[in-house]
Amino acid sequence: MIRINDIYMPLGYTDEMLAERSAKAIGVKRSDISELHLAKRSVDARKKNDIHFTVSVELKVRNEAAILKKYPPNKVCPANEQAYSVPHLSPRAHRPVVIGFGPAGMFAALCLAQSGLAPIVLERGSDVDTRTAAVDNFRKNGILSAHTNVQFGEGGAGTFSDGKLTTGIRDPRIRHIFRELVRFGAPEEILYSAKPHIGTDILRNVVKALRGEIKALGGDVIFDAKMTVILRKDDKVTGAVYEKDGRETELMTDNIILAIGHSARDTFGYLREQDIAMERKIFAMGVRIEHLQEDVNRSLYGNFAGLPALPPAEYKYAVHLPDGRSLYTFCMCPGGYIMAAASEPETVVTNGMSLHARDAVNANSALLVNVTPEDLNGDDPLAGAALQRSIEKAAFISGGSDYSAPVTLAGDLLGSRLSDHFGKVKPSYLPGVRFARIDELFPGFIAETLRDGLPLLARKADFFAEPEAVITAPETRSSSPVRIIRGPELCSLSLRGLYPCGEGAGHAGGIVSAAVDGIKCAEAVIGNG
Ligand SMILES: Cc1cc2nc3c(=O)[nH]c(=O)nc-3n(C[C@H](O)[C@H](O)[C@H](O)COP(=O)(O)OP(=O)(O)OC[C@H]3O[C@@H](n4cnc5c(N)ncnc54)[C@H](O)[C@@H]3O)c2cc1C
Incomplete structure (x- = not known):
């Protein structure tokens, strides 16, 4: 497959027009192209008298090698998308624990589940349906639930959002995240739109489907479960305690991914009491x-x-x-x-x-x-x-x-x-x-x-x-005012086995970079056999 970059297309163009222009751009007949799909599309509104789309396509065509030789690589190049994969591991004595089910925690847990490590996720807020009712009640009647709201609950702070997927970072995991989001119900257009977005109505179903896959792979997602204590022996994590329905439960684990977002001020206060290294940002x-x-x-x-x-x-x-x-x-x-x-x-x-x-x-x-x-x-x-x-x-x-x-x-x-x-x-x-x-x-x-x-x-x-x-x-909550400091292996400087992750820990900003950081922390846990 090859990719053609930056084809000028008028507003209201059709698929057939795009195929014709793609063929013309590389000097072949339309019938030489056997497969074609959009790779990127943006609105170019720089000139008010000539607003149009700029489109890149990927296509299968006869004589690809010859075409690649004929054009400069910024115009025509190979379309080589690398598949992302995680190693498949045997279950360990203790399952990893992920705290928080926002974009960082969701993608960390998904990655761990796909590797066979059956994570346990603790989320202080409720599942997305219960949460939607609580958010509606707040908007209609001014009754705030301090445990389930726009910041806390399934999907994290991103659920009741625009679901914009633009990000300032570059990372090979981003393409994988987009593909996973589409698999869980996000619109295909996020794969090619220059400014992709999902919208809160669709996001709610996407997070549910993602949770379904984690569970199908042997993971658990426990809602209304607030992590209150991190258990440790010397400088190493040994477990976590969570509170649900007024009862405390202890989990044994060697690895905790701490993806708590930037609004869990009580949990940040607890971490400060425990002398977990943090700094202002x-x-x-x-x-x-x-x-x-x-x-x-x-x-x-x-x-x-x-x-x-x-x-x-x-x-x-x-x-x-x-x-x-x-x-x-x-x-x-x-x-x-x-x-x-x-x-x-x-x-x-x-x-x-x-x-x-x-x-x-x-x-x-x-x-x-x-x-x-x-x-x-x-x-x-x-x-x-x-x-x-x-x-x-x-x-x-x-x-x-x-x-x-x-x-x-x-x-x-x-x-x-x-x-x-x-x-x-x-x-x-x-x-x-x-x-x-x-x-x-x-x-x-x-x-x-x-x-x-x-x-x-x-x-x-x-x-x-x-x-x-x-x-x-x-x-006030567009970004985290604090960073939980971590070392090169992504562990907290103060506690081995604790992986501060995502926006709240100060290592991401926005849905996509939080999800990328979630996967990176999961990879670190996978590597920490
Ligand atoms: C209304 C709104 C709109 C937004 N729109 C966009 C957008 O369009 N595009 C974009 O990129 N970003 C947007 N953002 C920002 C984006 O949502 C965040 O950057 C992203 O959600 C951060 O992901 P995270 O997983 O690091 O943290 P969060 O999404 O905040 O998730 C953290 C989770 O941890 C849970 N938690 C916290 N403490 C505990 C504990 N002690 N025990 C158990 N669970 C705990 C919380 O309940 C929460 O669900 C928006 C945010 C909001 C609020």
Whole structure:
């Protein structure tokens, strides 16, 4: 098979047109191609008068060797995808334990199960169906479950998300992860889309199917089971204790993959008490901004906006201020909703999600400012989490103490005013919102960066100049404020057999990199016979 890169295709092209252009690109007849599939497709909207798709294809064709010789490798190259495989092992005296069933824990457990090591997964939240009911109850009635919510439960923090699979890392395991996701029910298009996403409606079934395979291979996934103690002898793991239905159960194990995400502050507190080596890391905080998706489409697609061939437009921007701070957009959700993402009582946290169709009226995105270890007082490794919590609590009060989120209009943030009604953009956050001075929730440098950065963003994209855009606060959980330090074999520096993993441990950011880290930790456990 060979791959042809970067074929220009008009909007609304058909499969046959693609086959014809592919044949033309390598100087063969259409009938010489026996098989063809999409390898990558992106929207090129750089020129507003010529928006089109850029497509790469993989195909079987006569005389592949001759064609490869004829064209430069950046245009035509061999299509060699390497299959990922794990060694098959005999069961060990003690089964490995995976704590947390988010993307990192899921892919760690799947990999361990496929190798024959029958992992036991402990997840403090509930299975995805029970969890969906709890999340709906919070959004409709403002009743938060502190144990099952948008952060905790089957699928982890990614379940009620946009399911964006974009990542800044490069790793051969990514292709394998995408193929597995498709096997478990994700749409095939994630295999070729330049900006792949699944959507929360499909993700919920994907995580269930993935759990089904772990169980079919001899693993166990125990929900509503919070790990409370790591058992150790000297500097080596010997087991774990978990609490379920008020009862404590002990498991013997030599290997624990600790994939707890960034919101398990009680578990981080326990790890600090146990002298597990941790350090502060850079994280980010800010707000969510909502615009009308049609305004974003018009800005980015010009006259092509609204054509059915084009997906809802996405964006990603950063602006840099003279004081060295930056304001950047993050986790943009086209046609989505702002989610109530709190996991602790009397706090308000925002994040973004969308359904696969991305067909809601608003586009939303986080507007974030980095917080460095130097911005924090004292030397507590969990100082960042303490700052996050204090902002979340202040937001709860500011929102009216009923889990409504504080909101302001973009124009009001810049003019230090406070409106009492919405304009063209209506907020999507549930259970409710309340007008408030959101700049007062944050340390001065974040409020100032938001105020100074927004007009600079408007120079990059005109919808950021919209005074009626709605800003909902606070977005505090976009990244982990702490790193659990690990050595070259991925074990904790303090405890052999403990593998800090994924986003919460500070070794990933986002669904895909967390899943990659999960597989890496599983490989380390497999190698640690
Ligand atoms: C609403 C929302 C939208 C998002 N959208 C995107 C997106 O579109 N794309 C993207 O790449 N990223 C997105 N993210 C971020 C993404 O979800 C995370 O980066 C990712 O889930 C991190 O994976 P993880 O496995 O490391 O941790 P998590 O997904 O946080 O999973 C950790 C799990 O560990 C469990 N746990 C914690 N402590 C214990 C304990 N003591 N015992 C047992 N279990 C425990 C938790 O309940 C949780 O289920 C979004 C996040 C949110 C909240």
